[in-house]
Amino acid sequence: MPSASAAYADARWDELQNQRDLAWDLDAITNRREAIAFLQRFENRLCIYSGYVEKLYSNYSFVVPQSDRGDITILPDEQAWHDTFNDIPVDAVEATGVHILPGETMGYAGLYLKIPSENRLVASREMPFQDGLRYLIQRYKARNEHFLPVLVKGDLREYEARMPSLHLHRINTARLGHCSQLSINAIKAAIADHLLCLFRQP
Template sequence: MNDSSSLNNSQENPDLFWDISSITNKTKAIRFFQSVSSSFCVYSPTVEKIYSNFEVILPKDHNSNLIVLPNPFAFHDTFNRVNEEAIKSTGILLFPGEVFQKKGLIICLTQAKTKKIQHIELDSASIFLNRLYLRRFNTPFLPILLNGDLKEFKANSPYLHLHRFDPTAVTELSQFDIRSISNTITERFQTMIKKKTHKHTYI
């Protein structure tokens, strides 16, 4: 797929056009995002769609942007009519472990009572977050990405802010469709946990 067709798609849907001009170390950020993006779905509020099959395209001027380009032939991998209220911010961050002198990926979250920041290895964090969200919201933790979630920590390391899909807030879909979305998000996120490659260096 060439750059021109990619740009045409991004212009039709601006949510696919990720501006990284404010990130200092763009090479690290792009490499990190490329290494983990296949384990997530991406939501576009403009068109109310969740994409589970996409490429990360770098235009010629990728010093300022990247494009999340859905596969136009994978209709079954795109979920339509997902209202924006069903996508919620979490405050949960995903870092490459190197930031904390560790291997793999690290989840960072703030404790509700003490406001202390916890750093948890991905494997343990996945189990913990599922239990936490089931207890609090009666739904598993279903991480999803939006344009703007790729950020930078102290101009040194990239990280991702994780949004979540909330099945209880969906207004226009059947229970079958909601289960399909939830299962797809879970399956993709589990691939990150199962990958032996997640122990390697990301940045």
């Protein structure tokens, strides 16, 4: 029985590695090397969501092709079952319109957040990452919601056709009614732990 379950687990990980939801296309990015370096700053700093298997991964690595072509693949750590959250439906993961940008796009050092206004007639705000994160946490808290940012396929984009950026999605816990409070708390804690690492990153 153990060997059968091990074979099943191996088959599932093979299927996961071969499906395309965790492969990110870089061909649309002008400066591929810069995009890869930018993305790697967030490895295990932001959780990754796969709608294909409805899982949230908090322990993974980026596999970068050796050649100048090909996709970056996100490879979950197959030993870290406790860092994988199952049964997260696609409709619980929402686009936020928030982008993480290299400060160089505005002539500054460090990371910045481009945050859309709640009023569509008002321009977006660019804020240093730490300040922007605090602002977003407070904005969502005022709605009795949580700001739980995650990445999905396609979130690596170009900003003004010259610099890479990451668009953030978020987990909406109001749509996790089928999950236990224990599971929801574990998701919140995992995302918060990762954000703290990113928050402390120079």
